[in-house]
Amino acid sequence: MSKVQLALVIDLNVCVGCHACVTSCKEWNTSGWAGPLTDENPYGKDPTGVFFNRVQTYECGTFPNTETVHFPKSCLHCEEPPCVPVCPTGASYKREEDGIVLVDYDKCIGCKYCSWSCPYGAREFDPVQGVMKKCTLCVDRIYDKTIEEDRRKPACVLACPASARIFGDINDPASEAAKAIHDNGGFQLMPEWGTKPSNHYLPRRKITTVLHADELVRVDNPLKAEGEKPRPAFTTPTIDGVSSW
Amino acid sequence: MKPAFSVVFLTTLIGAGQGLLIALVAGQFYHVIGAGAAPETGGFYAVGGLLALVLLCLGLVASIFHLANPQRGWRAATRWRTSWLSREVILIPAVCGLAVLYAGIHALGWAPVLLTFGNGKALDLPMAMGFLVVAGSVALFVCTGMIYACVRFIRQWASSWTVINYLLMGLASGFTLAAAYGAVMGSGLAGFMLAGAVVLTLLALVTRAYQLWANTTAKSPSSMKSAIGLHHTQIRQITQGFMGESFNTIEFAAPGGADTVKGLTVFFLLAGFAVPAALLLSGLPALAFVCQFIGLLAERWVFFAAGSHVQNLYYQAKA
Numbered sequence: 034m035s036k037v038q039l040a041l042v043i044d045l046n047v048c049v050g051c052h053a054c055v056t057s058c059k060e061w062n063t064s065g066w067a068g069p070l071t072d073e074n075p076y077g078k079d080p081t082g083v084f085f086n087r088v089q090t091y092e093c094g095t096f097p098n099t100e101t102v103h104f105p106k107s108c109l110h111c112e113e114p115p116c117v118p119v120c121p122t123g124a125s126y127k128r129e130e131d132g133i134v135l136v137d138y139d140k141c142i143g144c145k146y147c148s149w150s151c152p153y154g155a156r157e158f159d160p161v162q163g164v165m166k167k168c169t170l171c172v173d174r175i176y177d178k179t180i181e182e183d184r185r186k187p188a189c190v191l192a193c194p195a196s197a198r199i200f201g202d203i204n205d206p207a208s209e210a211a212k213a214i215h216d217n218g219g220f221q222l223m224p225e226w227g228t229k230p231s232n233h234y235l236p237r238r239k240i241t242t243v244l245h246a247d248e249l250v251r252v253d254n255p256l257k258a259e260g261e262k263p264r265p266a267f268t269t270p271t272i273d274g275v276s277s278w
Numbered sequence: 279m280k281p282a283f284s285v286v287f288l289t290t291l292i293g294a295g296q297g298l299l300i301a302l303v304a305g306q307f308y309h310v311i312g313a314g315a316a317p318e319t320g321g322f323y324a325v326g327g328l329l330a331l332v333l334l335c336l337g338l339v340a341s342i343f344h345l346a347n348p349q350r351g352w353r354a355a356t357r358w359r360t361s362w363l364s365r366e367v368i369l370i371p372a373v374c375g376l377a378v379l380y381a382g383i384h385a386l387g388w389a390p391v392l393l394t395f396g397n398g399k400a401l402d403l404p405m406a407m408g409f410l411v412v413a414g415s416v417a418l419f420v421c422t423g424m425i426y427a428c429v430r431f432i433r434q435w436a437s438s439w440t441v442i443n444y445l446l447m448g449l450a451s452g453f454t455l456a457a458a459y460g461a462v463m464g465s466g467l468a469g470f471m472l473a474g475a476v477v478l479t480l481l482a483l484v485t486r487a488y489q490l491w492a493n494t495t496a497k498s499p500s501s502m503k504s505a506i507g508l509h510h511t512q513i514r515q516i517t518q519g520f521m522g523e524s525f526n527t528i529e530f531a532a533p534g535g536a537d538t539v540k541g542l543t544v545f546f547l548l549a550g551f552a553v554p555a556a557l558l559l560s561g562l563p564a565l566a567f568v569c570q571f572i573g574l575l576a577e578r579w580v581f582f583a584a585g586s587h588v589q590n591l592y593y594q595a596k597a
Contacts, residue, residue, distance in 0.1 A: 089515065089518055091513055091515050091516060115430075119362075120361060121354035122350065123353070139350075140353055142350045142353060143345055145529065149429050152587075153589060154587075154592050164346065164347065220507045223505060224504065225500060234506075
C-alpha cells in the first residue's frame, strides 16, 4: 500500500467554466491559514492579485467545428515536485503524511526560484508579504474537526455546482478519486517532465447521437392519429391517468 | 523571463571578482613555474585580492535586493544538499573569506614552504592558498551557472553551455580587469594578463554565440496538447482566466519584447566581446574592462529576457 496522496480529480467533461471554484478558493484562503491572498490595485486600471486556482478556457479546432474546453488549474501536488528540492531554505516542502506540497511562510525568503521550477505556473508570489504562495488543498479545512465531516473538503470542491471536482486519496483504490481516474481514463498534465502530478484530469467524452428522419416526426403520434381524445370522467384523479400515451 | 537587476549585477560583479582572483593566481603560477615573468611583490597580489573582494561584496549586496525577506537570508544556506542556489549562498562568503586570506598572506609576506618536489621546486603557502582560491572560485562559477542550467523548464538555460558561458565570461572580465590592474601598477605580468584576457574574451564570444545559435532551434518538449491533455492538433487559448496581470504574466515575460532582446544581443556581442578584444589589443585594458562590463550587463539582461518558460503555454490570451 502506497502512501496517502490527497489530490483533486477534475472532470473536463463536466466543468462549465463558471469560476465558482476560483472565487470560493480566494474567499476561503484569503481569510485562512494561507492568507491574505493579496490584491494590488484591485479597483484600478491594472489590477493584479494572488489566486491559488484559475479557470482558463481553450478552443480546439477551426470554426465551425470547434469545441470549447474550460480548464481549472491549481497546484497539482506532484509526487516528484520539482519546486521542492530547489528551495534554498527548505520553505517549500511536501508533507509525508498526505503528500500536500506547502510553503512555510516563516522560512520563505521570496527568491522566487521555486516558481521558475514549476512547469505549470502554479505558484504565485505575494509581493506584499514577500513570500511565495500556492494551493494548500485547503489544509486548514480538510482536517478541521469543527466542520461537519462531509464538508471537510477543499473550498473549490464544495463550491463546484456541476460536481466537476473530486477530492480524495488517489493512492487508495477504494476512494472516489482513484476510481474516477481508473474508470474514466484520468490523465496527468505534461507527463513528459516526470513530475508525476497528483491532480488528475478526466478527459472530454464525445457524445454523438444518430438521428434518422423518421425519428424526428413521431409516426404514432396519437394527437394526429386519433384526433381529440374522449373527455375524461369527472372522477379521474390526474391528467396522467387519462393520457393514453 | 523578467530580468532582475539585482541578479544581473550579482552575477556580473562576482564573475569579474572570481575571474580576477583566478587571473592573479594564474599570474603567480606563471612566475612560479619559471615561465620568465618578473616576480611580483606581495603587495600586488594583496591589493588585487582586495579589489576582487570588493567586487564579491558588491555582488553580495546586490543579491540582498533580490530577496523579499532578506532578514531570513541566512536560512538559504541550509539546503545545500539539493539546491544549487543554496550552494551558491554558501560559496560566495566562502570565496570572500578565501580572498581575505589570500590577500592577507600576501600582504604579510608569510611564505613558509609546505612541500618540496623532486625537481627542486617548492610549494609555498601563498601558492597553496592561491590554488584554494581558484578551486573556490571555479566551484562558485559552477554553482552560479547550475542555478540556471538546472531549470529544465526554460530550454534556453537548461544546457551545460550556460555553465561554460558563466565561467568563460567571468574569466574574461576578470582577466581584462587584471590586465588593467597590471598596467596601472606597471607589473611585469601585465602582458600575460592581457594575452589571457584576449584569448578568454574571444573564447567566451565563441561559446556564447554558439549558445545563442543553439537556442534558436531548441524545441520545448511541451505543447498545448500536453499542457491541457487534449489530443487535438489545433488548440488555442480563449482566456487565461483573468483580465489583469498576475505573477505568472509579469515574472515570466520580458519587458520590451523580442526587438529589445535582438537589439541588445547585437550590442552585447560587440560591447562585451568584440570591442574589448580590440581595445585590449590596442593597449587600453582599463577602457576594455569598462566596455566589457557594460556589455556583460547587457548580456546578462538578454540571458534572462530570452528565457521562455514552459508555463507561458497557460498564459497566452486575455478575454
